[in-house]
Amino acid sequence: MTGFTRVRLEPGEQRRVTFRLHTDWLAYTGPDLRRIVEPGAINVMLGASSTDIRLTGTLRLTGPVREAGHDRVLHTPAYVD
Numbered sequence: 113m114t115g116f117t118r119v120r121l122e123p124g125e126q127r128r129v130t131f132r133l134h135t136d137w138l139a140y141t142g143p144d145l146r147r148i149v150e151p152g153a154i155n156v157m158l159g160a161s162s163t164d165i166r167l168t169g170t171l172r173l174t175g176p177v178r179e180a181g182h183d184r185v186l187h188t189p190a191y192v193d
Contacts, residue, residue: 115188128193135173137188139180147180149173 115131138154139147151173159165 115190117190117192119192130191130193132189132191134185134188135178136180136184136186138173139184147184149178149180151175151177 114133114137117129119127119129121127135149139149142148154171154173156169156171157165158167
């Protein structure tokens with residue numbers, strides 16, 4: 113889980129929720145034991161819980177391989193419009 117927010121809705125009401133996901137969340141330990149972020153396809157799932165997935169999608173991360181240091185960003189702000 114990288115981010116969440118609770119949105120109360122009346123029946124028939126709609127709201128847009130935006131998450132700003134930093135690429136540091138996608139870092140993993142590479143073969144040389146450095147935490148890195150690589151370009152490629154990222155599968156995203158949204159749901160009420162891990163067993164109740166309601167929306168899926170794919171993002172494409174572009175750019176060079178990047179090292180994520182000890183100061184990596186692991187906060188995911190959410191905005192409700």
